[in-house]
Amino acid sequence: MKGKSTRELTGSEKTEAVRDERPPVSSAAHLQMGEGPPLEMGPTSEREQSGHPARQIGPYSIIAEIGRGGMGVVYQARDVRLGRYVAMKFLSPQLSHSEEAKARLLAEARAASTLDHAGICTVYDIGESEEGVYIAMAYYEGQALDAILERGPLTSQRQLISDISHEMRSPLARVNATLGVARQRLGQDVVFDRIERDTDRLNEMVGRLLTLARLDMTAASPEMSRIALDALVSEVVADVQFEAEERDCRVEFACEQNCYIEANPALVRSAVEDIIRNAIRYTVSGTAVEVRLECRQGSNGHHAVLRVSDRGPGVPQAELANIFRPFYRVGQARDRKSGGVGLGLAIAERVARVHGGSVQAENRPGGGLEVVLTLAAAKTAMPVQT
Ligand SMILES: Nc1ncnc2c1ncn2[C@@H]1O[C@H](COP(=O)(O)OP(=O)(O)OP(=O)(O)O)[C@@H](O)[C@H]1O
Numbered sequence: 001m002k003g004k005s006t007r008e009l010t011g012s013e014k015t016e017a018v019r020d021e022r023p024p025v026s027s028a029a030h031l032q033m034g035e036g037p038p039l040e041m042g043p044t045s046e047r048e049q050s051g052h053p054a055r056q057i058g059p060y061s062i063i064a065e066i067g068r069g070g071m072g073v074v075y076q077a078r079d080v081r082l083g084r085y086v087a088m089k090f091l092s093p094q095l096s097h098s099e100e101a102k103a104r105l106l107a108e109a110r111a112a113s114t115l116d117h118a119g120i121c122t123v124y125d126i127g128e129s130e131e132g133v134y135i136a137m138a139y140y141e142g143q144a145l146d147a148i149l150e151r152g153p154l155t156s157q158r159q160l161i162s163d164i165s166h167e168m169r170s171p172l173a174r175v176n177a178t179l180g181v182a183r184q185r186l187g188q189d190v191v192f193d194r195i196e197r198d199t200d201r202l203n204e205m206v207g208r209l210l211t212l213a214r215l216d217m218t219a220a221s222p223e224m225s226r227i228a229l230d231a232l233v234s235e236v237v238a239d240v241q242f243e244a245e246e247r248d249c250r251v252e253f254a255c256e257q258n259c260y261i262e263a264n265p266a267l268v269r270s271a272v273e274d275i276i277r278n279a280i281r282y283t284v285s286g287t288a289v290e291v292r293l294e295c296r297q298g299s300n301g302h303h304a305v306l307r308v309s310d311r312g313p314g315v316p317q318a319e320l321a322n323i324f325r326p327f328y329r330v331g332q333a334r335d336r337k338s339g340g341v342g343l344g345l346a347i348a349e350r351v352a353r354v355h356g357g358s359v360q361a362e363n364r365p366g367g368g369l370e371v372v373l374t375l376a377a378a379k380t381a382m383p384v385q386t
Pocket residue numbers: 274278279282310312313314315323324328329330331335338339340341342343344345346369
């Protein structure tokens with residue numbers, strides 16, 4: 001057998017594996033995890049009928065690729081010892097030599113194996129083969145994840161995120177309170193500052209996760225009122241000026257007319273703030289972040305269109321759509337420096353959606369990113385209080 005499972009096979013398991021009627025794999029046949037020819041994948045029955053040898057990794061016969069993401073490639077396989085289908089996740093080819101990615105994959109498997117929740121896939125095994133580290137997990141018959149996601153959120157997973165975030169709130173509050181006591185008793189110390197920074201960050205992250213989960217799980221639209229978007233954006237711009245100065249850039253706001261929308265002010269504010277703060281974070285020192293707001297008459301009625309442009313590195317064309325996915329961040333090095341979690345734009349995208357709008361990003365000619373947030377405008381343009 002080629003693979004080395006971290007779990008030793010029992011005597012009867014070994015006999016079962018040998019007794020499997022599939023012919024053994026030739027040494028030339030291997031998964032495309034690094035170099036090597038691509039896996040030739042077809043539907044299970046087709047492959048079995050054609051008598052093609054299944055690729056064997058330890059006790060697992062690889063059947064077909066069933067999905068691929070930023071970090072890994074997932075295959076349907078059959079555990080020949082136990083006679084059941086499994087899903088096997090390998091690191092994607094570009095990460096297969098990264099020790100850090102390998103450690104993350106194993107940490108993911110270990111964390112999942114300690115939890116028992118309907119929203120988490122059961123982990124059966126972890127191991128290492130010539131094709132790299134793998135996790136063998138429960139295989140669920142059904143549609144592709146993309147198709148399921150298109151129909152709506154995975155309620156149990158969202159519920160899990162919401163439950164975990166909620167549960168984290170109280171211990172975090174206790175850490176903050178204890179920190180206050182420690183400062184009083186032991187005096188100021190740089191270590192306390194560091195703990196405080198990290199707990200603040202965790203708190204913010206938990207808050208964002210809760211917002212994201214709520215936006216995904218609640219079918220009812222959030223409480224809406226009539227707001228002057230121009231005033232709201234102007235307040236956000238004033239609030240971020242200090243941050244902009246610290247990063248040696250400026251934020252310029254232009255709006256030619258009043259712009260009223262029917263919206264949830266807290267949600268819209270958080271979306272606008274994240275988009276502008278991203279621009280401040282990435283724009284090159286000495287440049288301006290331009291914020292422009294227009295109220296437009298389109299084929300579907302009035303729209304408020306907010307454009308936030310910077311003079312930063314932009315986003316590689318192929319990744320533009322991905323930046324609205326939760327936890328997606330472009331380029332490890334840049335993001336470590338920026339310190340973001342990768343939730344801001346995912347929330348902004350959902351906020352736009354619950355307001356009958358959308359958000360898009362485009363690279364600007366001459367460099368930089370332009371993010372366009374479109375929201376449905378209120379039907380009449382009467383002035384109101386924000
Ligand atoms: N103006 C921008 N210029 C270049 N890259 C950007 C810009 N805005 C967002 N990105 C990329 O998109 C990713 C996702 O952005 P998002 O706002 O969701 O997360 P974040 O800013 O990293 O973290 P968070 O908003 O949760 O603090 C960023 O990590 C960054 O890689």
